[in-house]
Amino acid sequence: MENHCAICALAGSLVKARLLVLFLPFIFAIHLSGQNAPALPPDGGGAYQVDSGPCLSAVQRAEIAAGLVANTAALAREGKLPPVSRSVVQFDWPVQMAPGLGWNNFYTVNNFVDHELVAGVREYECGQRTYDGHLGIDIDLWPYPWYQKENNLARVVAAAPGVIIGKEDGNQDESCSWGNGGAWNAIYIRHADGSAAWYGHLKRNSLTAKPVGASVAKGEYLGIVASSGYSTWPHLHFEVYRAEPYVYDNLIDPYWGECNFTNFESWWADQQPYRQPTVNAVLTHNAPPEIGCVQDENPYFSDYFTPGDMAYAAVYFRDQLQGMVSTLRIRTPNGAIWNEWTHISPEDYTSSWWYWGIGLPTSGPFGTWSFEVTFNNETHAHFFEYESLVSTASVEASPVAVFPNPARETLSIQGLQERPVIVEIYSAAGQLLFRQEAGEEGIRLSGLAPGMYLVKIMDGEAVYTSRVVKAD
Secondary structure, eight states, X not given: OOOSOSOOEEESOOOOSOOXXXXXXXXXXXXXXXXTOOBOOOSEEEEEEOOOOOSSOHHHHHHHHHHHHHHHHHHHHTTOSOOOOOOOOOBOOSEEEOTTOOOSOOEEEOOOOOOOSSSSOOOTTSSOOSOTTOOSEEEEEOSOHHHXXXXXXXXXXXXXXXXXXXXXXXXXXXXXXXXXXXOOOEEEEEXXXXXXXXXXXXXXXXXXXXXXXXXXOTTOEEEXXXXXXXXXXXXXXXXXXXSSSOSGGGEEOSSOOTTOOSOSSOOBSSOOOSOOOEEEEEEEESSOOBOSSTTTOBOOBOOEEOTTOEEEEEEEEESOOTTOEEEEEEEOTTSOEEEEEEEEOOSOOSEEEEEEEEEOOTTOOOEEEEEEXXXXXXXXXXXXXXXXXXXXXXXXGSSOEEEOSSBSSEEEEEOOTTOOEEEEEEETTOOXXXXXXXXXXXXXXXXXXXXEEEEEEEOXXXXXXXXXXXXX
C-alpha cells in the first residue's frame, strides 16, 4: 500500500453471494457471547492499495530547494528570520481531525522514509513499508479520503513552531493517477534549530493566509490535506531536513528505529508505534459503499432506516493484522444484542474495510439502534434510527401540519398547542442533517440544498413524519 502515485484498486474479493439477512423477529434473536459468536464472511470490502512513485520529480525538488534557500537568505537580510539556536525540536503530529467528523480516527500511516541506498527498500524498523527513494512520511486519509478532502475534515498543522519560508498554492488538488502529476500545493517551515519541514499535497486555496516570513506556533493551522501534484490519494507528505542545503545528506527521519541511519533519536515528542491497530470508523450505509478515486467514491452514508430497507454495517480499520478478531453486534433500542458475529483478519492491512448487509426485523422494535465493534480490546459504536412510517402518525393525517411544501427559507409547524417539539431533518439518503427544538415559528431551511427531505417531529407522545421539498 505504498505511495499515492497510481490508479486506486481494491484488493480482497467481494463476497457477493451471501448477504447477512436478519429478518427473524426480535423474540427469536440469538444472544451470543463474543467468544462463541460465529464467524461470518463479509459481503464486501478488503484492502485499499495504491502503487508507488515519487511525489516530486527531480526537477521540482531542485527548484523547491533552491527557492527555499533564496527565501531564507532574503528573510535573514530583512531581519525576519531569527539566528539558528541550539533549541531541541520535537514534533507533534502534523494532522488533526476537524470538529464535527465524529470518527474514532481519520488516517493511516503508509510510506516511511526509505533508508536503503543500494537495492530494494528499507524503513526505520527494517521493514518494507516504503518505496524506493521516498524521502518523507505519507499520512493517508482513511476512510473516504475524498469526502474528507471536500469537506475540509483533515487539517494540516505545524508540527513545531517556526517561520514560513515558502508557500505554493493554486494547483489542482484531485490527482488520482501518478501520471497526472503537476505542481503540488505546499508550505515550508524553518524551525529555531535551522531544520525545516515540508508539508505537501495540500488543498488548493486552503493554505494559511500568513505570508512568507510570518511565524507559526506548534499546532497552528497550515492547510487541508488533499491530493495535489504527483498523488493518487488525499494524504500529507511530511519531509524534514536538518539544515540547508535540502539534500539527502541532511535528511531527517523523525522516527527512531534500528534501520534509521539519518539520526540517532526520535524527533517526535511521542513517537507512535510502528503498527497501531485501530478502528477508524463504524458506519451504516443505505447501499454497498464504494471506495475509489474521486469520481468513484460513493459512501452512501445513512443513519435512518425503515422496514424494507437494507442497511449496510461497515467497519474501517487502520493496521488490521492477520488473525486479529473483531466482534460485531447489532443492538436494539433497549441495548439487547439482536445479532452478533465475528470477523478474523485474513492478512496484514494498512487500510482495510468490511461491510455486511443487514435486514432489520419488520416488526421492530423501533427507535435508536446501534452497530458496535470490539477490536483490540476497544469497543466502538455507531447509532442509527430505525422507524416504522406505518406505526408513526403522518403529518398529513395528524393535528400537526408543516407548510409550505415545497418550502424555501422556513418550514412552519402548526398544531403544537404551544408546546415545543424536537425536529429532525434527514437527507433523501437517510443521513441525519440536524436536530433542534422548534415551536410554531418553524425551522430555517436556508442552509439546505434544493431537494427532497424527510422531516420527523417528536412531541414526546407521538412521532410525525413528512416528506418535504426544499425549493430553489
